[in-house]
Amino acid sequence: MLIRREQPGDVDAVRAIVAAAFARPAETPVEVGLLDELRPDNGWLPALVLVAVEPSAEEVIGHVVCTRGSVDGSPALGLGPLAVRPDRQRRGVGTALMHAVLGAADALGEPLVALLGEPAYYGRFGFRASLEYDILPPERNWQEYFQVRPLSAYRPLGGTFAYAEPFNRL
Numbered sequence: 001m002l003i004r005r006e007q008p009g010d011v012d013a014v015r016a017i018v019a020a021a022f023a024r025p026a027e028t029p030v031e032v033g034l035l036d037e038l039r040p041d042n043g044w045l046p047a048l049v050l051v052a053v054e055p056s057a058e059e060v061i062g063h064v065v066c067t068r069g070s071v072d073g074s075p076a077l078g079l080g081p082l083a084v085r086p087d088r089q090r091r092g093v094g095t096a097l098m099h100a101v102l103g104a105a106d107a108l109g110e111p112l113v114a115l116l117g118e119p120a121y122y123g124r125f126g127f128r129a130s131l132e133y134d135i136l137p138p139e140r141n142w143q144e145y146f147q148v149r150p151l152s153a154y155r156p157l158g159g160t161f162a163y164a165e166p167f168n169r170l
């Protein structure tokens with residue numbers, strides 16, 4: 001697999017992957033609408049929107065996005081959604097996307113990445129409970145699942161994390 005920036009021609013395939021990865025019975029996953037609303041938002045950072053591609057078929061099989069967030073007004077990144085096509089899960093695609101987007105964010109001089117997710121999965125990428133960094137989640141009851149990964153430019157900054165605006169409409 002190759003990891004590269006998302007291009008305009010990938011958008012429909014990405015939408016289909018996110019819909020399939022987050023599929024719930026009798027519901028369109030909210031993650032599909034969220035991505036559609038994030039694309040035109042100021043918080044959209046094209047350098048941090050990556051796809052995993054199978055080179056043989058030029059087929060998109062995974063997607064990850066980081067958008068502009070903040071900690072009490074200081075710039076930070078929010079990660080998600082992350083999605084791998086169901087028939088390609090558990091083969092390292094999610095891992096490759098995570099390492100690539102964290103490396104890109106680090107190279108851009110971003111201080112930290114925050115996300116809401118399963119600690120058992122994200123711990124392997126250096127995420128720890130946000131409270132260890134004095135960062136509060138946007139919703140108090142997310143505490144157990146809200147995590148932060150400091151990058152090279154990280155300097156301690158406590159406060160409350162805020163995602164790009166479209167996340168507030170979920």
Ligand SMILES: CC(C)(COP(=O)(O)OP(=O)(O)OC[C@H]1O[C@@H](n2cnc3c(N)ncnc32)[C@H](O)[C@@H]1OP(=O)(O)O)[C@@H](O)C(=O)NCCC(=O)NCCS
Binds near residue numbers: 081091094
């Ligand atoms: C979560 C997801 C992105 C992982 O991608 P992937 O390509 O399957 O992951 P990898 O192959 O790199 O890693 C697989 C490992 O992650 C672990 N893993 C996957 N999902 C996990 C979860 N929710 N909790 C804990 N561990 C998890 C598994 O233990 C697996 O290891 P194993 O095969 O040795 O048991 C993918 O399963 C997916 O798209 N899921 C649906 C959407 C979703 O939940 N996205 C994340 C929330 S934002």
